[in-house]
Amino acid sequence: MTRFVPPLVLVALALLPLGLKDPYILNALIAGGIFTIGAISLNLLLGYTGQLSLGHIAFFGIGAYASALTALGFDVGLFGGVRIVHEGWHPFIGFLMAILVSGLCGYVVGRLSFRVRGAYFVIVTICFAEVVRLVALNWVELTQGPLALTSIPQMKLGFPGLGETTLRTKTQNLYLMLGVATLAYLVVARLVHSRFGRAMRGLKENEQLAMSVGVNATKTLTVAATISAAIAGAAGSLYAHYFRIIDPDVFLFSYTVTMVIMVVSGGKGTLAGPVIGGLIFGTLPVALRPYMAPEAQWIVYGAVLILILFLMPRGVAPWLDGLLSGRRKAASEKPPAAQPQLEGGA
């Protein structure tokens, strides 16, 4: 029944700005929402293929930089005195570039690591994120390094017949975030319920059998990584044009951890999971602000996470599903692995 949660969240957040103008809360919701989009993309890999991308923030950050640089323009010298000069383009083209470049990076990382899978994919993604962070830090001519890319233009949207709007207010950006989040959710939902989704889940549950019915493991996982990275890139682009400043710290490991926590606490491998997890860990800072300092809040996050995983080991969404369908016990227990009841003598 948790499939009704995401539409409810969408409607609630869409109606919220009608009554609420507090810029702090709107800002927190937008930031939380952008990371929830990242969590939705991570869930496609972690939840449905079982492959843990511990460098997922790399795709987010690459999207942020690709989008910002496309919109700002740059002038860099390459080897052999070749200079690439790019005049700033429309921010929406930046958004599309973010999807394209991040997706391409996802493809390359998938191609390199999915021949072996499992732990190797985890290691390759961690290394990838660190390498990308070092490049962002040291290629000062392109990225300004630690000085950060600043004055990134705000997102502009044009509608045929309606002219073009620059998204200046928080409310506008909230709707943009909700729009992109909805699209990301629908893309993942569509994929998961398709033949491709069965192939992903099949590989996760029984790789040998999936291959014996004709699933191409490397290809399936690479496609999943590409789509996941592209969605993360879109989230990164929103981040860049909303906050209007990015530095190499967007590649920090702790952001990946935030997304993993959202997915795992909400329920990996469920569509509602990252939305619920994102809502919990996106709104906690808002709820706690009147009562404690940001440093003390971290303790509460930790306690909430432990509590969720202790009470609902598979996450909030599967737990809610079990509760609502009255089959809580059946849902929270693993289906019994098929064990031979008798050992046949041969």
Add this chain to the structure above:
Amino acid sequence: MLEIRDLECGYGPVAALKGVSLGVGEGELVALIGANGAGKSTTLRAISGLVKPRAGSIKFRGEEIAGADPAHVLAAGVAHCPEGRRGFPYMSVADNLAMGAYLRRDPIKVREDFDRVYSDFPRLAERRAQPAGTLSGGEQQMLAIGRALMSRPKLVMFDEPSLGLAPTIVEQTLGIIRSIRDDGATVLLVEQNAFAALELCDHAYLIETGRVVRKGAGKELIADPLVRAAYLGG
């Protein structure tokens, strides 16, 4: 239909098959029997492309399939129903069956095959929305057979379908395998229950440590002193 010549396979330095040759004719039910570790399962895995052979040839309907991709072998018409009933435990029964038809692009005929499997195995129809891991052992074996049939195979290979099943379910399972053959498919059966397999099959091969040591009609092998001593308890 299937011709295997001098097939050699191994896992790392260990040779599992040391030159296996066997043949399965169109519409036959052929059994492979032998002790644990003799190479029966490896033979099936080599045919379906899950293990790459080191040497030898596997011809299916005249086409060389040794070393081919599992997807290619399946598309050619060979379905493999692997040992252990474990399917996709968290996926529904219906999704498990759909996985069997993964490579097929003819939705209307796939629909027909769904209906056929459901009418052959009414228990699966009742439980189509349930996760496969919650089925009983016998039901999971039915599901594994149903999944293999969903690819509309010309040759179905069963690996130890009776392993770990209660005696009445074993009989039922072997009955289903016979009826699959009667419906026109060719069957290659690996079975540790040697007596049941020999009763059922047209002819059989006895494999020991990676080699075929006996072959013949099922009834002949039941009477064979070597087979009797080793597999039928004297």
